[in-house]
Amino acid sequence: MTAHITDNAASFPHRRLLGIEGLQPSEILTLLDLADQAVEVSRQIEKKKAVLRGRTQINLFFEASTRTQSSFELAGKRLGADVMNMSVASSSVKKGETLVDTAATLNAMHPDLLVVRHHAAGAVRLLADKVSCSVVNAGDGAHEHPTQALLDALTMRRHKGKIAGLTVAICGDIRHSRVARSNFLLLNALGARLRVISPPTLLPAAVDRLGVDVFTDMRTGLKDADIVMMLRLQRERMNGSFVPSVREYFRYWGLDAEKLSYAKEDALVMHPGPMNRGVEIGPEIADGPRSLIREQVEMGVAVRMAVLEALAAHLPNK
Amino acid sequence: MSGDANAANGAPVVLSNARIVDPARDLDAKGTVIIADGVIQAAGPDADGKAAPAGAEVIDCADKVVAPGLIDMRVFVGEPGAEHRETLRSASKAASVGGVTTLITMPDTDPVIDEPALVDYVLRRAHDTAIVRVHPAAALTKGLEGAEVTEIGLLKEAGAVAFTDGRHSIANTRVMQRLMTYANHFDALIMHHPQDVNLSEGGVMNMGETASRLGLMGIPVEAEIIMLERDLRLAAMTGGKYHAAQISCGESAEIVRAAKARGHRVTAGISINHLTLNENDIGPYRTFFKMSPPLKLEEDRRAMVEALRDGAIDVIVSSHDPQDVETKRHPFPEAADGAIGLETLLPAALRLVHSEYVPLITVLRAMTSRPAELLGLETGTLKPGAPADVILFDPDMPWVLSKEDIVSRSKNSPFEDARFQGKVLRTLVAGRTVHPYSVRPA
Numbered sequence: 001m002t003a004h005i006t007d008n009a010a011s012f013p014h015r016r017l018l019g020i021e022g023l024q025p026s027e028i029l030t031l032l033d034l035a036d037q038a039v040e041v042s043r044q045i046e047k048k049k050a051v052l053r054g055r056t057q058i059n060l061f062f063e064a065s066t067r068t069q070s071s072f073e074l075a076g077k078r079l080g081a082d083v084m085n086m087s088v089a090s091s092s093v094k095k096g097e098t099l100v101d102t103a104a105t106l107n108a109m110h111p112d113l114l115v116v117r118h119h120a121a122g123a124v125r126l127l128a129d130k131v132s133c134s135v136v137n138a139g140d141g142a143h144e145h146p147t148q149a150l151l152d153a154l155t156m157r158r159h160k161g162k163i164a165g166l167t168v169a170i171c172g173d174i175r176h177s178r179v180a181r182s183n184f185l186l187l188n189a190l191g192a193r194l195r196v197i198s199p200p201t202l203l204p205a206a207v208d209r210l211g212v213d214v215f216t217d218m219r220t221g222l223k224d225a226d227i228v229m230m231l232r233l234q235r236e237r238m239n240g241s242f243v244p245s246v247r248e249y250f251r252y253w254g255l256d257a258e259k260l261s262y263a264k265e266d267a268l269v270m271h272p273g274p275m276n277r278g279v280e281i282g283p284e285i286a287d288g289p290r291s292l293i294r295e296q297v298e299m300g301v302a303v304r305m306a307v308l309e310a311l312a313a314h315l316p317n318k
Numbered sequence: 319m320s321g322d323a324n325a326a327n328g329a330p331v332v333l334s335n336a337r338i339v340d341p342a343r344d345l346d347a348k349g350t351v352i353i354a355d356g357v358i359q360a361a362g363p364d365a366d367g368k369a370a371p372a373g374a375e376v377i378d379c380a381d382k383v384v385a386p387g388l389i390d391m392r393v394f395v396g397e398p399g400a401e402h403r404e405t406l407r408s409a410s411k412a413a414s415v416g417g418v419t420t421l422i423t424m425p426d427t428d429p430v431i432d433e434p435a436l437v438d439y440v441l442r443r444a445h446d447t448a449i450v451r452v453h454p455a456a457a458l459t460k461g462l463e464g465a466e467v468t469e470i471g472l473l474k475e476a477g478a479v480a481f482t483d484g485r486h487s488i489a490n491t492r493v494m495q496r497l498m499t500y501a502n503h504f505d506a507l508i509m510h511h512p513q514d515v516n517l518s519e520g521g522v523m524n525m526g527e528t529a530s531r532l533g534l535m536g537i538p539v540e541a542e543i544i545m546l547e548r549d550l551r552l553a554a555m556t557g558g559k560y561h562a563a564q565i566s567c568g569e570s571a572e573i574v575r576a577a578k579a580r581g582h583r584v585t586a587g588i589s590i591n592h593l594t595l596n597e598n599d600i601g602p603y604r605t606f607f608k609m610s611p612p613l614k615l616e617e618d619r620r621a622m623v624e625a626l627r628d629g630a631i632d633v634i635v636s637s638h639d640p641q642d643v644e645t646k647r648h649p650f651p652e653a654a655d656g657a658i659g660l661e662t663l664l665p666a667a668l669r670l671v672h673s674e675y676v677p678l679i680t681v682l683r684a685m686t687s688r689p690a691e692l693l694g695l696e697t698g699t700l701k702p703g704a705p706a707d708v709i710l711f712d713p714d715m716p717w718v719l720s721k722e723d724i725v726s727r728s729k730n731s732p733f734e735d736a737r738f739q740g741k742v743l744r745t746l747v748a749g750r751t752v753h754p755y756s757v758r759p760a
Contacts (some may be wrong), residue, residue, distance in 0.1 A: 047564045098647050098648055100643075100647050101646075111750065118649065120605070120649030120652055121534050122533075122603030122649050122650045123649060125602060126648075130578075140649075141533050141651065142534075143532060143533030143647075144533070156759065181533060204529075205526050205529060205530050206526050206530055209527040210530060211528070313439060
């Protein structure tokens with residue numbers, strides 16, 4: 001079985017994953033198939049594989065993230081890699097060395113895999129261009145978060161059978177969301193119908209040019225949706241007042257049972273986490289039977305195992 | 319190297335068989351230029367038969383172009399305060415290579431050029447070290463803080479040719495209104511960077527589809543339009559002499575056209591970057607294309623070329639802004655704005671001639687006679703009696719800008735590896751050759 005997975009991994013022709021942009025639909029499906037197998041591995045008693053034995057994986061996080069970082073850490077360890085976590089407070093970086101200097105320093109340590117999150121769009125690419133190892137983007141500013149989009153797609157596919165033809169409504173702070181951008185690219189590539197629902201102040205400019213139908217009213221936008229994906233209202237990122245208050249936001253854009261009733265009867269609810277109950281999602285929905293939010297966490301580990309394994313297939317063996 | 323010795327002595331120079339383009343006299347004709355005593359003696363077809371002065375170096379131009387040296391109204395230098403990026407000397411050397419014979423330096427230095435002694439300092443340093451002419455623009459408000467007006471009268475007496483807050487916009491409308499009223503008494507030229515401070519806050523590129531795809535926060539074109547409209551209202555109200563330092567979108571050109579039609583004393587400039595590049599050049603987060611105002615859409619760029627053609631835009635500047643790895647080698651949102659441009663100003667501007675069919679005389683006017691008129695300089699023309707700031711250039715010579723060839727101390731050129739058609743062969747300031755032969759010891 002191990003050999004079979006590795007064959008699949010080798011058919012993924014990239015040595016870095018900086019975004020969904022640039023991936024062919026077949027390559028996305030390869031990763032999802034690999035991830036399905038990784039789910040099986042993770043559900044066994046013996047979870048450990050050896051494909052990354054002897055490899056060094058560094059998780060370099062310029063922005064704190066318990067969830068994504070631990071997910072990548074677990075994925076690396078289950079594949080047998082030595083994993084090191086580095087959290088770099090952005091203030092100390094600003095004072096001292098540039099990102100490019102940091103890249104050169106890290107490169108000298110000979111890592112095989114670098115998992116990077118940064119608060120600035122494009123930063124992971126800048127860093128990736130200066131190192132010789134494989135690089136995974138774990139989120140760069142409001143640009144991309146490819147493994148999140150992959151885990152979302154994996155979760156949807158396991159419940160709905162396929163992505164093509166699904167109506168997916170992504171709701172909330174689209175403007176600041178890398179999750180939304182990666183999902184636009186991935187779900188469009190696989191043939192889903194995409195909608196965004198957001199207060200007008202939280203929509204990016206020219207959003208209608210990004211391959212989505214745009215709504216500002218939840219009830220209209222949720223009509224007949226198969227998947228309702230809620231985004232965190234990222235209050236810490238906002239330097240302006242985009243919405244007047246949490247209670248007004250929840251009233252008009254928070255997901256409650258009444259609004260969800262406009263979606264299909266078997267519609268499922270997702271959220272990349274961490275959730276703000278009572279802000280973008282009501283607790284009865286977040287913890288209710290139609291919520292896939294816990295399962296997304298499990299799929300996250302599987303998808304990251306798949307990605308690390310696929311990239312590792314291109315690492316030099318000598 | 320007799321040419322070198324002659325030039326040092328200010329020996330006469332005769333440029334024969336030249337295509338002479340002198341926008342101030344609407345002249346584009348074959349002829350001869352005679353230079354002696356640092357002054358234009360004759361320039362035009364009528365000089366063809368005249369005898370060369372004794373000891374003159376006679377250059378057969380073989381139909382290449384002779385034009386007035388360029389006047390660049392927007393140049394940032396690092397002196398004082400950031401000499402590692404650019405000094406007056408290094409900027410002047412870059413200028414000489416690009417055919418720029420007069421620099422208007424911006425007051426955004428450390429310290430800010432906001433008092434007469436500092437204007438004097440810049441002039442003295444330039445006199446001692448620079449190989450082209452340098453005229454400082456002084457700050458409009460103390461410390462560039464947008465609050466208190468500077469000593470416009472005394473600064474002007476000290477040698478400041480214009481008043482600007484450089485990269486900064488003056489957000490407070492009442493401050494702007496007062497200083498335009500006050501500056502009017504001294505007939506001082508106000509050059510303003512029109513960008514609404516609140517609308518542009520946090521933005522790092524032009525707002526729109528590209529910014530949204532890249533996940534970068536956008537600056538709407540309205541940030542420029544709103545500020546420009548405000549400024550032009552104030553110019554109408556106060557009668558002040560107002561120059562929009564850089565405009566970058568089609569609607570801004572319309573607004574300037576309308577204000578000019580109403581007879582207000584308003585003019586507009588544009589950087590060569592906004593005439594020849596667009597936001598797509600940013601590609602995968604290339605920080606050398608990050609500038610203020612941000613690069614716009616191709617349709618805006620085309621509108622700006624039309625505005626240059628019809629005279630809505632008066633002046634082309636390099637907006638030369640030296641930045642080093644410490645300020646540019648960052649993720650796009652965190653990198654500094656600005657690009658160098660002295661060396662590529664003319665070659666890039668010739669793209670407008672070659673590819674967009676803008677007449678050569680129109681392009682040169684925006685870098686010679688128009689800035690001279692706005693600033694009250696006697697240069698920028700080949701009229702007999704004018705100082706002999708003269709360039710000889712081949713408008714067709716193909717070349718590629720490689721990083722190693724950049725003369726400026728900073729290398730942040732958006733034209734690195736770009737192909738150009740047209741190159742400066744010789745630059746004279748006050749009759750002395752400063753390029754390709756440097757008169758002063760290095």
